[in-house]
Amino acid sequence: MADLKVNIAGVEWKNPVTTGSGTFGFGREYAEYFDLSELGAVCLKALSAKPRLGNKSPRIAETNDGILNSVGLQNPGAEHFLENELDWLRKFDTKLIANLCGSTVEDYVEVAEILGDKLDMLELNISCPNVKVGGMAFGTDPKMVEEVTSKVKAAAKSPLIVKLSPNVTDIAEIAKAAEAGGADALSLINTLLGMKIDIKTRRPVLNNNTGGLSGPAIMPVAVRMVHQVRQAVKLPIIGMGGIASGEDAIEFLLAGADAVAVGTAGIVDPYAWIKVRNGINDYLDQNGYKSVKEIVGKLELN
Amino acid sequence: MLCKLTYKNELRPGLFNFIIDCPQIAAKAKPGQFLHVLCGGSAYLRRPISICAAVEGRFVRFIFEVRGKGTAELAKAQAGQMLDILGPLGNGFDTALPGGGKPLLVGGGIGIFPLLMLAKKLPQKPDIMLGFRDEQSAVMIREFSNAADDIFIASDDGSIGFKGFVTDILKSKIASGAKYSRIYTCGPLPMMRIAADTAKENGIDCQVSMEERMGCGVGACVACACAMTDGSKKRVCKDGPVFSGAEVDFDG
Structure with a gap:
């Protein structure tokens, strides 16, 4: 058994596996399948200052080796979360990450203020493609990224992760902007904007027309972006995008991620998170590594 | 598993x-x-x-x-x-019947299948109304007949049973004075909507089984949202698929 502990911006995780925000709810559903204490951290569904209903159905469409979703950040609001979910989650021995969403800079700051120091880490979601205002609009302009990061950082009482959008020309530039704004860590990638058409009706499957692509189909894009961001900044990186096995996770770690998130794979297999954690350990054991930290960024380019 | x-x-x-x-x-x-x-x-x-x-x-x-x-x-x-x-x-149908008459099952197309198990589990034999496209698509009639107190069949082209919609049978049966304690319905959305409306107009309790494009199936990804009349959204996979006919916003 290798040492799986990782340190992300001063927060020690018992292993490098967390959940992709938006795929794991507030943990109650998957707690029926496995003990949440098995995970290094649990990244919770996005929270806004006020409740959000999300988009109309259909809000999921199957694609080749992946899914498109247009849920639209449905959530009961940060205060409701604190009152009804946090105490239950604290029964588990795992780090908790809140994912913050909003339509304006002030919205994001407000969520950070409501949550205070009650979570172990905060993840700033400036990369959701499924909302008309805010979301990805913040994450695709370096100036906006720096501004929203610095303002939320000023209000945040827990280490701040900035979650990057892949829907940009130069991800390294965005990563540097987040670093300049005071981010403590980065997570990437969020979903890629996509569309699925029903050729019988000649209409998009999603009521929202477009949605965010996730799943194995996007993994090579995500690995490439983690590699680029690793070269650009010194911040800890949580890599994600299509991870479904230990081998997949190892690619991200080699590319420079300090930890990984599993999301869409869990939608198909409720045990995906545990399988990825075990798979990472198996790789380390089989290759004679004593700690997961030994392989981070050990990619050798041709 | x-x-x-x-x-x-x-x-x-x-x-x-x-x-x-x-x-x-x-x-x-x-x-x-x-x-x-x-x-x-x-x-x-x-x-x-x-x-x-x-x-x-x-x-x-x-x-x-x-x-x-x-x-x-x-x-x-x-x-x-x-x-x-x-x-x-998912939650499943509520099989504990309110008083005041037989239960009624209204099914259409491939929505009829969960109703067979329901018919057998109810404390009282239900009336069953089934709608199909045509005779060829009408299946399992004998199994449903065995589980029913009385059975009614409709088809779009009249090749089996009554020519028309199963909801036409429902409406005429109620108009002629049939008393039902609850209507259970599963099938095409327009059919369930008429069944739910008919139930509401006649003060009958109604349970509808909703369908939506689904992700995880356990309630976590929140993809399969169903709009409710109170303005909220519920998860078809976890809060449903069975909802009260009165709480579903069929326009949502």
């Missing part, structure tokens, strides 16, 4: 009857609940399929029509093969 497919047959072209050996699911299954089935091939997501019967605390029966990539792949499975299935999922 992995469950062995023990029996498979084709009820009519494109409509498959599967029986799996799965005591864990059979012991817990309630009418109206569903299985989330990994179909294999290039179908990435699982497919929700309603439970038609649980037999001897060991076997579970489900029936599905080949509609797309996933169901076409699942139809290729052979007896003896292991299938990756989650379940039973």
Whole structure:
């Protein structure tokens, strides 16, 4: 058994596996399948200052080796979360990450203020493609990224992760902007904007027309972006995008991620998170590594 | 979990009857609940399929029509093969009847299958009304007849039973004074909507089984939202698939 502990911006995780925000709810559903204490951290569904209903159905469409979703950040609001979910989650021995969403800079700051120091880490979601205002609009302009990061950082009482959008020309530039704004860590990638058409009706499957692509189909894009961001900044990186096995996770770690998130794979297999954690350990054991930290960024380019 | 497919047959072209050996699911299954089935091939997501019967605390029966990539792949499975299935999922129908008359089951097309298990589990034999496209698509009439106090069939072209919609039978039966304690309905959305409206107009309790494009099936991804009349959204997979007919916003 290798040492799986990782340190992300001063927060020690018992292993490098967390959940992709938006795929794991507030943990109650998957707690029926496995003990949440098995995970290094649990990244919770996005929270806004006020409740959000999300988009109309259909809000999921199957694609080749992946899914498109247009849920639209449905959530009961940060205060409701604190009152009804946090105490239950604290029964588990795992780090908790809140994912913050909003339509304006002030919205994001407000969520950070409501949550205070009650979570172990905060993840700033400036990369959701499924909302008309805010979301990805913040994450695709370096100036906006720096501004929203610095303002939320000023209000945040827990280490701040900035979650990057892949829907940009130069991800390294965005990563540097987040670093300049005071981010403590980065997570990437969020979903890629996509569309699925029903050729019988000649209409998009999603009521929202477009949605965010996730799943194995996007993994090579995500690995490439983690590699680029690793070269650009010194911040800890949580890599994600299509991870479904230990081998997949190892690619991200080699590319420079300090930890990984599993999301869409869990939608198909409720045990995906545990399988990825075990798979990472198996790789380390089989290759004679004593700690997961030994392989981070050990990619050798041709 | 992995469950062995023990029996498979084709009820009519494109409509498959599967029986799996799965005591864990059979012991817990309630009418109206569903299985989330990994179909294999290039179908990435699982497919929700309603439970038609649980037999001897060991076997579970489900029936599905080949509609797309996933169901076409699942139809290729052979007896003896292991299938990756989650379940039973969802809330299921409430089988405790309010007083005041027989229960009534209104089903259409491939929505009829969960109603067979319901008919057998209700404390009182129900009247059953089934609607089909035509005679060829009308299946399992004998099984439903055996589970019914009285059975009514409608088809779009009149090739079997009454020519017209099953909801026409529902309306005329109620107009002629039939008293029902609750209407249970599963099938095409327009049919369920009329059944729910008819129930409401006549002060009858109604339960509808909703369908939506689904992700995880366990309530976490919140993809399969159903709009409610109070403005909220509920998850078809976890809060449903069965809802009160009065609480569903059919325009939502």
